Amino acid sequence: MRQFLIVIRLILLLSVDISAAPAPAPAPAVRTEVDPELTAGYSEGDMIISAEQRNGLRPDSYRWPNRTVYYYINSNIDPPHREQILVGLRKIEASSCLTFKEAVKDQKYYVNITSEPGGCFTAVGFQNRVQQMNLQNYPLDEGCYRMGTIMHEMLHALGFYHEQSSADRDEYVRIAYENIQEGKEHNFDKFDIDTVDNFDQEYDYGSVLHYSPYGFSKNGGMTIVPFKEGAEKQMGQRLQMSQRDINKLNIMYKCPQQV
Numbered sequence: 001m002r003q004f005l006i007v008i009r010l011i012l013l014l015s016v017d018i019s020a021a022p023a024p025a026p027a028p029a030v031r032t033e034v035d036p037e038l039t040a041g042y043s044e045g046d047m048i049i050s051a052e053q054r055n056g057l058r059p060d061s062y063r064w065p066n067r068t069v070y071y072y073i074n075s076n077i078d079p080p081h082r083e084q085i086l087v088g089l090r091k092i093e094a095s096s097c098l099t100f101k102e103a104v105k106d107q108k109y110y111v112n113i114t115s116e117p118g119g120c121f122t123a124v125g126f127q128n129r130v131q132q133m134n135l136q137n138y139p140l141d142e143g144c145y146r147m148g149t150i151m152h153e154m155l156h157a158l159g160f161y162h163e164q165s166s167a168d169r170d171e172y173v174r175i176a177y178e179n180i181q182e183g184k185e186h187n188f189d190k191f192d193i194d195t196v197d198n199f200d201q202e203y204d205y206g207s208v209l210h211y212s213p214y215g216f217s218k219n220g221g222m223t224i225v226p227f228k229e230g231a232e233k234q235m236g237q238r239l240q241m242s243q244r245d246i247n248k249l250n251i252m253y254k255c256p257q258q259v
């Protein structure tokens with residue numbers, strides 16, 4: 001089966017080579033990144049990763065126990081924004097066997113949802129302590145309050161990395177270092193299969209965890225160039241989890257019945 005998949009991938013790669021898309025048109029000289037998922041300044045923009053995680057602790061320890069995620073939405077987040085966050089959590093619940101519960105007094109571990117300046121960022125995976133998820137204040141459906149961004153950040157807290165850091169990403173995209181802002185190259189690191197598991201799901205351009213094709217671009221050119229023609233239109237969507245995002249979440253948390 002594995003060999004069969006490798007053969008299929010080779011065929012895909014070869015067909016991509018033949019029909020390679022033309023280089024993107026020359027773009028404006030300077031571009032400033034404004035996406036708050038990217039400007040937060042953490043690892044890959046919005047992921048707070050501890051030193052031990054970089055060294056590859058067994059991923060199981062980063063799963064939430066009993067498929068139950070505790071959260072606390074800070075009181076300075078107004079009711080409409082609070083509701084927007086809750087809708088995002090309910091959508092994840094509806095697509096998985098996870099349950100989100102408001103943290104009770106004396107709760108030892110929970111996602112502390114804040115709305116401070118500094119963009120959107122989240123501690124990755126279960127930390128067994130109070131861990132932050134920050135959604136800088138924006139109008140509803142913009143910036144950190146896009147529905148897909150709320151789910152993107154919560155998926156980090158559940159233990160997911162970015163789609164384009166998958167071990168097999170080089171078979172699906174080219175990282176265009178010539179277009180990346182100086183000093184931001186580390187945001188395009190990939191992780192080996194021991195650190196990041198793709199749960200046998202094929203690379204997903206439409207993942208809510210995929211960067212846009214223009215993330216950290218210094219010149220308006222694509223920084224992540226898909227080999228599949230037209231895939232750049234899917235990349236960076238922040239509307240909803242893709243079916244493969246849902247599949248991975250269900251496999252990661254060993255949901256008894258996949259949704």
Ligand SMILES: [Zn+2]
Pocket residue numbers: 037046047152156162
């Ligand atoms: Zn992210």
